[in-house]
Amino acid sequence: MNRPACILWDWDNTLVDGWAAIQHGLNVTFREFGMPEWDRETVLARVRGSLRDTFPGMFGARWERARDVFYGAVRSCHLDVLSPMAGAAAAIEAAAALGPQGVISNKQGPLLRAEAAHLGWAVHFAALVGAGDAAADKPDAAPFAMALAACGIAPGPHVWYVGDTALDMQAARAAGCRAVLLGDAAHDGGVANAGPDVHFADGHALAAALASLARSPAPLET
Structure with missing residues (x-):
C-alpha cells in the first residue's frame, strides 16, 4: 500500500453520522409537498447527489421552495444530532x-463547515468543500480541484479520497485520485459494487493503517 501525500474525505457516513438531520429535513419537505416520508434505511439508500442536482427531479418547478424548507429544517437540528463515526477522530489524527x-461533500458548504467547527475538526482541514462551493458538485471533478488547490497538491494516486459509496469511488477516479472505501457499503450494494482501489472495514482499521504508513519513509522527490 503506497503512502498518500494528501487525504481527502467524504463527510456523511464517512467521518460523521448526520443522517437524523437529513431524514428530518427530507420528511418535513415531503409533508409540505404531500409526498410519502422516508425511513432511515431509505435515506441511506437514496441520498447521493447534491440538492441542486437532485431536487429539480424530485420536486419539479417548485424545487427551490423545497430547498428552502429542507435547509430550514436541517439547520434547526443538525448540530444537535451530529456524531462522529467510529474511529473517525483517530483516522483524522493519523x-x-x-x-x-x-473534505469534499455533497452537503451544503455552510452546513459542512458549521459541523466541522462544532466538532472541533476544522483546524485539521485545508479545505472544506461542500455542495454549491464549486462550479459543479461531486461526482464532478470541480470540488476536487478546489480542495487540492487549497492543499497545494496535484491530483494523482498519491491523493486518497475516502468515502462510503460507489459514487465516491466514481468521483475519486474522475478526479485522478485513489478511491478508498470506508465501511461495507451495505447501503449501496456492498464492497464489490463500490469497486474501490483500497477498502477498510471501519475508521479504526483505517487509523491503524495510516499510523503504520506514517512510520514508513516518505517517497523521495524526483
Missing part, C-alpha cells in the same frame, strides 16, 4: 502525519 487533508 492522517495529519502524512500530509494535508480536505
